[in-house]
Amino acid sequence: MTVYGFSPSGNCHKVRLLLEQLGRDYRWVEKRSDDGSTRTPEMLAKNPNGKVPFIELDDGRVLTESNAILHWLAEGTSFLPDDPWLRAQALSWMFFEQYSHEPYIAVARFICGWTPIDSPRRADLPRLRERGHQALAVMERHLSSQSWFSGDRYGIADIALFAYTCVADHGGIALERYPAIRDWLSRIERTPGFVPMSAPDPAARALIDQSA
Structure with a gap:
């Protein structure tokens, strides 16, 4: 399969x-999401939404949306619970990630790293950080009594939530007050086959350092 993605993106790193x-086995095709590369005619023919990640199979089928891709890849593996209730719980946390977590933590990171210091979007950062901390508080409460978000073992809900939580500080959302989350991040980093997310390019990193 071919994966189209932007390496510093949490949504792409999940996949x-x-x-x-x-x-x-897979082939990775790097497509920056900040310079129009995902919205060329060729790319829009594959994914009309003009975003990455998405995967393309050898027979031409395309699957978009990071959490849908995770679910499809994990089918029949230990990364997705067999028990219907635990499977639904994992999906619940993945919906939480896309609705209550990613729109604040990921967007704060994007604004800090990929917009100019004088961008009017930076006025949104206090609200985004407040909502990001609300999402992290929900996660911290769960992790105070459970090791994982995918039932009784590591799985795709953990991967979905890991991607932007591990770089929350890039958007000025520090994790010092969340010991259970920090322990969970460390557990994920020790799982077999773990690979870290690619760092932002130097220009983005410099903006993050000024903003966060």
Whole structure:
């Protein structure tokens, strides 16, 4: 399969991490999401939404949306619970990630690293950081009594939530007050086949350092 993605993106890293931990063969095609590369006619013909990640199979089928890709890849593996209730719980946390977590933590990171210091979007940072901390508080409460978000073992809900939590500080959302989350991040980093997310390019990193 071919994966189209932007390496510093958490949503794209989710897919890469699971593929690596599954030991699957794939071809990675780098497409920056900040310079129009995902919205060329060729790319829009594959994914009209103009975003990455998405995967393309050898027969031409395309699957978009990071968490849908995780679910499809994990089917029949230990990364997705067999028990219907635990499977639904894992999906619940993946919906939480896309609705209550990623829109704040990931967007704060994007604004800090990929917009100019004088961008009017930076006025949104206090609200985004507040909502990001609200999401982290929900996660901290869960992790105070449970080791994982995918039932009784590591799985795709953990991968989905890991991607942007591990770089929350890039958006000025520090993790010092969340010991259970920090322990959970460390557990994930020790899982077999783990690969870290690619660092932002130097220009983005410099902006993050000024903003966060």
